[in-house]
Amino acid sequence: MRSTAFYPLPTQSDEEPDGVCLLGKAEHVHLRMEGWNVGKEHARIYAEQGGVYIEGLGGFGAVLVNGERMRAYGPVEAHDEIVVAGYRLQILPRFDSEDRHTPIFTEDGRSIPMSPTTPIKAVVETAPELVRPFYDARWLALVRVVHETVRSQMDLRRVDLGVLSPEELRRMVGELVREVVWRMNPPPELDRQRLVKEVLDEAVGLGPLEDFLADATITEIMVNRYDEVFIERQGKLLAAPALFSSELAVRHIIDRIVAPIGRRIDESSPLVDARLADGSRVNAVIPPLSLKGACITIRKFSKKRLQMEDLMAYGSIEARMAHFTQVCVQQRKNIIISGGTGSGKTTLLNVLSNYIPDHERIVTIEDAAELRLYQPNLVTLEARPANMEGKGQIPIRELVRNALRMRPDRIVVGECRGGEALDMLQAMNTGHDGSLTTAHANTARDMLSRLEVMVLMAGMDLPLTAIREQIASAVDIIVQITRFSCGSRKVTSICEVTGTESGTIQLQELFTYKQRGYDAEGRVRGIFRATGAVPEFYEVMRERGLPVDLSIFQAEEPLRGQEDMHHGA
Template structure:
């Protein structure tokens, strides 16, 4: 794997990285050669890789190094990662078992793999190298990250979600959090095989889809809300039109008719902002069979509830909540941002949403559908979420609101029954 001694092209691998660490001088030499061979921004992946190989070969030849075919391919990949990827972090992001990459310092890189956090041996160099990587990734996501704007949320070109914080907000070193967004939606049966769904709840979920029930998927960050929602939407009949509204493109159902609307932040002059609430109103004019909001996190909840109260069935949204029973308090807090009082929220939500699907992240790292609950109003008029199905291991246990759920979707057998 090592080229001729003293070449300066590749540093010996001593950090446990999946690829050799490329000398900065080589990257700097490749960049102008690559631009001379064709503007990278205007090339597709195959054309870019071809132009990159030519540029790397020219730069290596100029340095006097001799590389074997295997090492040359590794160097090309490492240079590509430095130019348009996440540098030394890219092999971690490419690991299909990795969901999160967390950088706490140059030699403090952690990954969540298969639901568990583990520390890697990746060495990012110096604190300044970490800062340069964070700034470059933010720029790739179209966001600004500097002393005047020391925090950023961005979406990288491959869909990876980036959150970065610079000193002095992060006292010792820039902090990076990268969440991998997988492009393939799982089927409901695959979620059963993975342990996310108990076998007995699949029939209930399919019945909710057939009955065009309006669903609210709740759970904590990283509990699998988006994964479940994408799987549910993949099971929607293919002759229906899905209009999906998100802050950033995450939901990727395996469905032939999906159109997307993405929110847009204001530019440096404070103009051009398009909020989720605006997009919900626009979506109503786009003939949606099912209206989908990726996440309710603010005043847009008012527009969603209003939309689902105007004859639009089969809609879906997600919301952060600790448990299904906590959803009313969460909706009230969000709706208060839109000026709605408690009574108005209860009236709107009870009519807008049929069921809550609550996801929970267990201590073993698994994400599981823990509860299915029905939304209605209590005798005192307050918004109520009553549990219809509780998942206990692999068993789906009927709860107090099972009869209401069965009546809504036309099920005759209890949850979990054959």
């Protein structure tokens, strides 16, 4: 969000002698700012000698001007970039002319000199969520000192953390943190409440990531190192206003994530895939693999149970395409959802699984459990990595083979990456119709090529012709989902696998998305279309006397375009 405020800054005037605009968190200031590093009266903007000046106040009152830290600066020019406590300020001298604010800059960006009595105004534009706050080294050092003091106090008191519930642990540690901060008596300009929260989050939670996890508008969190954090909001990458106090703090957070699910990370196994309690996907890498320090990538999933109507509202899919995918699931067609990284494959798989009838038995298989199915007869299996001795690993492929002995009506594999693709195809070909999975590919045709490669990764010496016949017999529908540069996700193609001809797998595209450029805000525009082709199984349904709606495949009328623009599912 970007807000604009006009503040009168008369120079030497009898009507308003001070002519000062105060910035800070106090009640009486003109521009209120929030944050631990914001003082009560943090900075002031004032007019003097025909120009506008800015000056920092108090201990944390330094300002960044064009990337340089200084106490005061002026006169402000049009091209100057000023950051105060994480807020980007654009200060433009103005004068009133018939109630209109007119800039008084020359063509080369210099301000026009004014007499000391000329009234001027300043425009202050704030965008705090887009700018990394200035973290003073003293603040990070203070967080570290409080954190270490709290840990030593807990050791002295011999607190057994294992017997405390999360709520009791947070309450007890919170009281201890507040006690330590009170005894340290930090400078009054410091936000004590913010200090307590940051230390508490780092001690018993996920540190500065807690606020991002609670923010529903953030879809991805990326920690490159302890003092370099980025987030994805509405499809855009932004530098995050948060830092860890140290490299050790990031390592503790990683351990806190992986320990509850029985996984480990150390120098002998320096990377790990894990999940949070809400199902969010976590990947962590530590040195020596990560040269900058421990890094974490968290892909969040919506706490809301998404329905197909939500994807339609986002513009990710059109109504008739949604109806067709529902029919495919209910008619037990084997479906592969194909797409690139972060395109929304798992989200779409979750939505399609809502159409599986409640009376069917479902077995889900994943590397790290992320799927959220709500049917009553559900078994969730998760692969297990090797232990410290290098033993005990159970890969997805073994779980797929074991699932065949569990009397499943449907097998749902979170993602096929390797040799498990062969076992998945065999399951589809041996009576387990209606199975669903996802895989990485840029187009439906590429998906078929990837399946061939993954089957070969199983180590079976099979001729390519036999592999293609297996794929053509097993896979019914490929749903291609694409993430565009603007951040929106859309189902760009739905294809039917119709068989093989001359050794080549045949595809018939049923629906497609045609891009038609971008709108004024840079978001993709286009329309969904039917190609006019009718899937073969619809003819079988009609012969069996089942109701079919062939009108959805008519190509004469283009499907309603969605010039959206949300970031998608």
